[in-house]
Amino acid sequence: MLSIKDLSVAFKTRKGEVNAVRGISLDVGKGETLGIVGESGSGKSVTSYALMRILDAGGEIRTGDVSYGGIDLRAASERDMRDIRGREISMIFQNPRAALNPIRRVGHQVEDVLIRHAQATRQDAKTKAIAALEAVKINDAAARYEAYPFELSGGMCQRIVIAIALACKPQLLIADEPTTGLDITTQKAVMDLVGALAKERGMGMILITHDLGLASQYCDRIVVMKDGLIVEEGAPGMLFTDPQHPYTRKLVDATPRLGASIRNLLPPDARSPEPEHKVHTRPLLEVRDLVKTYPGKAGPVQAVKGISFDIKAGQSLGLVGESGSGKSTTSEMVVRLQDPTSGNILFEGHDIASTPSGKFMRHPVRRNIQMVFQDATDSLNPRGTAASAIAEPLARIDRMRGAKLESRVSELADLVGLPQPLLSRYPHQLSGGQKARVGIARAIALEPKLLILDEPTAALDVSIQALVLNLLVDLRAQMGMSYLFVSHDLNVVRLLCDEVLVMKQGEIVDRGPTASVMDKPSHPYTRALIEAAPQPPEPVAA
Amino acid sequence: MVDMTSSQPARKGDTTLGHIAYVLKDNPVTMLAFAMLAFFLGCAFFGPALVPYDPLATNAARALEAPSWDHWFGTDNLGRDVFSRVIVATRLDLTISVAAVALSFVVGSILGSIAGYWGGWLDAVLNRCLDTIMAFPLFVLAMGVVAALGNTVENIIYATAIINIPFYARLVRAEVNIRRNAGFAQAAKLAGNSDLRVLAVHIFPNALPPMMVQVSLNLGWAILNAAGLSFIGLGVRPPTPEWGIMVAEGANFIVSGEWWLAVFPGLWLMLAVFTFNLLGDGLRDIVDPRKRT
Numbered sequence: 001m002l003s004i005k006d007l008s009v010a011f012k013t014r015k016g017e018v019n020a021v022r023g024i025s026l027d028v029g030k031g032e033t034l035g036i037v038g039e040s041g042s043g044k045s046v047t048s049y050a051l052m053r054i055l056d057a058g059g060e061i062r063t064g065d066v067s068y069g070g071i072d073l074r075a076a077s078e079r080d081m082r083d084i085r086g087r088e089i090s091m092i093f094q095n096p097r098a099a100l101n102p103i104r105r106v107g108h109q110v111e112d113v114l115i116r117h118a119q120a121t122r123q124d125a126k127t128k129a130i131a132a133l134e135a136v137k138i139n140d141a142a143a144r145y146e147a148y149p150f151e152l153s154g155g156m157c158q159r160i161v162i163a164i165a166l167a168c169k170p171q172l173l174i175a176d177e178p179t180t181g182l183d184i185t186t187q188k189a190v191m192d193l194v195g196a197l198a199k200e201r202g203m204g205m206i207l208i209t210h211d212l213g214l215a216s217q218y219c220d221r222i223v224v225m226k227d228g229l230i231v232e233e234g235a236p237g238m239l240f241t242d243p244q245h246p247y248t249r250k251l252v253d254a255t256p257r258l259g260a261s262i263r264n265l266l267p268p269d270a271r272s273p274e275p276e277h278k279v280h281t282r283p284l285l286e287v288r289d290l291v292k293t294y295p296g297k298a299g300p301v302q303a304v305k306g307i308s309f310d311i312k313a314g315q316s317l318g319l320v321g322e323s324g325s326g327k328s329t330t331s332e333m334v335v336r337l338q339d340p341t342s343g344n345i346l347f348e349g350h351d352i353a354s355t356p357s358g359k360f361m362r363h364p365v366r367r368n369i370q371m372v373f374q375d376a377t378d379s380l381n382p383r384g385t386a387a388s389a390i391a392e393p394l395a396r397i398d399r400m401r402g403a404k405l406e407s408r409v410s411e412l413a414d415l416v417g418l419p420q421p422l423l424s425r426y427p428h429q430l431s432g433g434q435k436a437r438v439g440i441a442r443a444i445a446l447e448p449k450l451l452i453l454d455e456p457t458a459a460l461d462v463s464i465q466a467l468v469l470n471l472l473v474d475l476r477a478q479m480g481m482s483y484l485f486v487s488h489d490l491n492v493v494r495l496l497c498d499e500v501l502v503m504k505q506g507e508i509v510d511r512g513p514t515a516s517v518m519d520k521p522s523h524p525y526t527r528a529l530i531e532a533a534p535q536p537p538e539p540v541a542a
Numbered sequence: 543m544v545d546m547t548s549s550q551p552a553r554k555g556d557t558t559l560g561h562i563a564y565v566l567k568d569n570p571v572t573m574l575a576f577a578m579l580a581f582f583l584g585c586a587f588f589g590p591a592l593v594p595y596d597p598l599a600t601n602a603a604r605a606l607e608a609p610s611w612d613h614w615f616g617t618d619n620l621g622r623d624v625f626s627r628v629i630v631a632t633r634l635d636l637t638i639s640v641a642a643v644a645l646s647f648v649v650g651s652i653l654g655s656i657a658g659y660w661g662g663w664l665d666a667v668l669n670r671c672l673d674t675i676m677a678f679p680l681f682v683l684a685m686g687v688v689a690a691l692g693n694t695v696e697n698i699i700y701a702t703a704i705i706n707i708p709f710y711a712r713l714v715r716a717e718v719n720i721r722r723n724a725g726f727a728q729a730a731k732l733a734g735n736s737d738l739r740v741l742a743v744h745i746f747p748n749a750l751p752p753m754m755v756q757v758s759l760n761l762g763w764a765i766l767n768a769a770g771l772s773f774i775g776l777g778v779r780p781p782t783p784e785w786g787i788m789v790a791e792g793a794n795f796i797v798s799g800e801w802w803l804a805v806f807p808g809l810w811l812m813l814a815v816f817t818f819n820l821l822g823d824g825l826r827d828i829v830d831p832r833k834r835t
């Protein structure tokens with residue numbers, strides 16, 4: 001149905017031309033689901049933009065043919081393309097909130113596309129729009145028709161986007177990272193829905209994702225892209241059990257999965273034995289009846305409802321939950337960026353919650369509790385170099401100056417595997433993985449006893465994630481730190497944590513040693529989380 | 543797509559001077575603006591020492607002469623050399639505008655930072671005060687301030703500063719507000735910074751790029767404002783050379799054909815405002831680290 005031959009796309013930039021896609025060929029059959037897997041910068045999104053002819057300014061298709069059902073998409077006029085987009089080929093984008101007009105009722109947004117493609121008249125548009133909303137399993141579609149995007153959850157917004165994309169019954173759907181940023185249970189619901197609709201309508205689909213596990217679960221065929229080239233193509237099972245290309249092998253290895261240890265995520269030649277970390281029986285942190293209440297429009301909202309837990313010295317505790325579960329609020333209270341409404345936080349036996357967060361920077365415990373933030377880009381001051389970010393805690397808390405400070409910063413850079421020359425760079429000149437390393441170096445600069453890790457790898461490619469996770473394991477063994485690892489990804493928590501807490505709506509619903517919670521989940525919510533995680537097929541032993 | 547993973551050291555252009563040179567080379571308009579700024583600064587610093595005639599010396603024998611080799615911009619009704627007066631006036635006009643903008647920049651930044659960072663009732667009160675200032679026609683407010691405080695250069699500066707404060711305060715408030723919970727601000731707190739330090743050292747500098755555009759536009763407005771006040775007799779008093787007064791005095795002679803009295807100071811005023819307006823983009827690029835690719 002869709003056939004791409006020898007496509008190459010180049011972008012003009014200030015530093016000359018960048019070849020984003022360098023001659024790729026692929027076909028999508030009718031009713032087939034093709035997965036395009038690759039890491040950031042591999043050209044997977046650019047490929048789909050090129051075939052829809054919606055490349056950014058400066059982007060240009062250099063060579064190649066794109067034909068859809070006999071129509072040459074490269075030669076088609078802009079007018080014809082407007083008819084094809086939405087009616088024949090539709091797209092779902094990564095961030096559903098950005099894809100919807102924030103000040104227009106969602107029902108009207110569905111109507112717009114129906115009327116544009118003459119699938120409905122003004123009279124019957126509303127009925128058809130509601131039917132389109134019902135098709136994506138939105139409960140009470142007539143009421144939701146009137147809603148604005150900000151009134152809906154992320155998963156619900158993505159359903160609206162899907163409803164808009166599918167309203168005109170297109171033959172081909174391009175889904176560009178449709179579930180990145182959604183909760184794991186929502187991800188499963190959305191993917192199941194899209195899969196079922198595609199099957200029901202005999203619709204072809206291109207699923208663009210960085211998650212090899214997700215692609216293998218929902219696709220008939222997968223192509224793996226790297227640096228603008230297709231390096232491998234095949235059935236999902238084949239790719240996993242017998243990857244031919246070294247890059248595919250690296251990706252398969254780096255995907256966290258059942259039965260793999262943390263060192264298995266690395267390429268075989270980098271697998272040193274996993275260092276042991278000692279867990280003491282003495283508790284380092286004791287949290288008792290912690291409550292956080294926010295004033296809300298409709299009365300106070302309890303984000304955290306009286307939770308208690310301990311972290312022993314040297315122990316790694318996983319805190320798992322979906323958005324809105326209160327896990328971030330909990331971690332911010334523990335790191336003393338927020339004040340609890342009530343409850344105690346004892347650090348080595350002393351209550352630290354009694355010092356307000358605004359005064360905590362002078363507290364002697366400040367140096368012992370540090371944090372690695374979720375978004376490495378956001379957590380570095382755009383006006384400061386990497387070195388200045390790492391030096392900040394040393395200069396402020398340890399009053400370190402001059403040559404001593406410089407040598408400590410370069411020592412820390414070595415510790416986290418950040419090349420020395422990069423220290424003088426600004427954040428925008430660093431890659432995602434390098435920024436994550438700077439964030440970790442800054443957090444461990446004062447040799448804290450407790451490190452809070454708030455989804456430190458959520459924004460990273462899987463191969464970078466594998467490196468960062470292994471770095472964390474090494475640092476833990478070297479420095480004897482305890483970790484509070486906040487994450488929504490159970491596969492990652494399993495690799496790193498001794499014990500795990502599962503949070504839902506401000507309460508701890510499940511707790512225990514990681515292995516027993518994961519393998520024999522007692523609470524139905526834990527079970528739902530584990531089942532929702534995409535499970536790639538078992539690869540053969542390397 | 544762009545390979546950032548290579549581990550080369552930062553290049554030579556990463557020094558501040560190198561970066562400024564790069565920005566200037568990248569954009570000819572910025573280059574022109576900076577050249578004109580240099581010219582005006584030169585006039586302000588060295589003008590009084592270089593001009594051919596004393597700007598205040600009258601010569602009744604040569605009153606109202608048209609431009610000639612002796613008097614490039616002609617002479618006025620008292621026989622004073624217009625060229626000398628225009629050049630000498632540069633120092634006063636630039637002083638007024640730079641001082642006024644600096645004052646409103648500092649006060650506006652402090653008020654805006656406080657409102658944006660702490661929010662709450664402080665924010666509400668400050669905003670209503672700024673709204674009150676904005677509710678007046680700004681030039682009329684400036685007239686009122688000068689009329690009430692008295693006709694001196696300092697009061698022109700204060701008046702011009704007061705009417706510009708809301709622009710800075712609002713801009714800074716918005717820029718600070720979107721960053722007060724940013725990861726790098728939180729990280730700075732964990733590194734032992736107090737709220738005040740986080741605000742001043744980490745958050746505020748990020749508001750500088752848009753502020754620079756505002757500064758350069760304001761410099762132009764401030765010159766116009768000062769000249770305007772002088773034009774209606776509420777600013778600098780004659781015989782001090784100042785572009786606004788010179789235009790005002792010269793305007794009487796346009797009807798009788800002595801156009802040079804008003805046109806040359808007006809032209810200089812226009813060029814100065816033009817320079818500052820062109821300067822904005824260049825200044826922004828210089829203070830924005832993201833332009834250092």
